[in-house]
Amino acid sequence: MPGTPAPRGPRRLLAALLCATAAAGLYGCSDSGPRDPDRTGTAPSAVSPLTGLPARTGPVLAVKIDNVAAARPHTGLGAADLVYVEQVEGGATRLLAVYSSRLPDSVGPVRSARESDISLLRPFGHPALAYSGAQRALNPLLEAAPLDLVQQSSAPGAFRRSPDRPAPHNLYLRPERALAAAPDASDVRPVGFRFGAAPAGGTATTTETVRFPAARYAFTWSAADRGWRVAMDGRPAATTDGGPLTPATVVVQRVTVRPSAFRDVNGAVSPYTETTGTGTATVLRDGRAHEARWSRPDPAGGTAFTTPDGRPLAFAPGQLWIVLAPR
Secondary structure, eight states, rough: SSSSOOOHHHHHHHHHHHHSSOOTTTOOOSSSSSOSOOOSSSSSTTTOOOTSSOOOOOOOEEEEEEOOGGGBBBBSSSSSSSEEEEEEEEEEEEEEEEEEEESSSSSBOOOOOOOOHHHGGGGGGGHHHHHHHSOOHHHHHHHHHEEEETTEEEEEEEEEETTTOOOOTTTTEOHHHHTTTTTOOOOOOOOOOOOOSSSSOOOSSEEEEEEETTTTEEEEEETTEEEEEETTTTTTTTEETEOOOOOEEEEEEEEEEEEEEEEOOOOOOOEEEESSSEEEHHHHHHTTTEEEEEEOOOOOOEEEEOOTTTTOOOOOSHHHHEEEEOO
């Protein structure tokens, strides 16, 4: 409907209370009845600042997703607007998937949050963050951050355990219920990305490989999909509910990954990924690789990507992956 949308808070808070009393087998909780995949917030012709595609705007839900071999194939990842790849303990990686334009029925497997997530999500305002928990020393930082936290302890109806996989790789999120339990989650807003025609130049590229200490990603251009087919550790990546993963744009953002003050349950030091500052990047779109620079001087601001001579670098409309690769 035209005009300013009605405030969501009281309505969604009521929905959260109703959801809390619903039976665990129900799936359809939302703040305004059954939710359209691209939930209302503004006119249907609005353009998402996260994909550059027409979409109804709505609150932002970020989900921390497991990414070891036992966690694959994923569920619901193809519906994300934006996917970040982050390094964790032992040189492995996890994913932080950001949803707003549309919500799948299920997302997962869900795993624990890290300190880097707090800084990474600041440009989104006050998003919801769904995760399986965090080490005790990190909890005060998460609770003080501008995040609407969604965990099993606070929103048990938003999660389910799958009998098809062993724990801890079997926890899945019901996004509808997660947002019903996050009444203060802010609507999507610009975070620095541009979408449009490709810049001139670039190098014709078939495949780009990104290596972490204990993980490997390959992105192979598929003209038929108009996207980059994702492979993880040498195997094609697909979802249980949507087939192959084919983001329209992949950004390999080179960042500093340093030790943090936190350790996991086994005593391993948790890495911290620095996403403020400046650095270089490679932007993959339309079968070409473009060298770029990234800049995020303000921790609360978005990240700008430019050509080496300083011109804005536009992404191809569609799902975006940002791989936070060690320098």
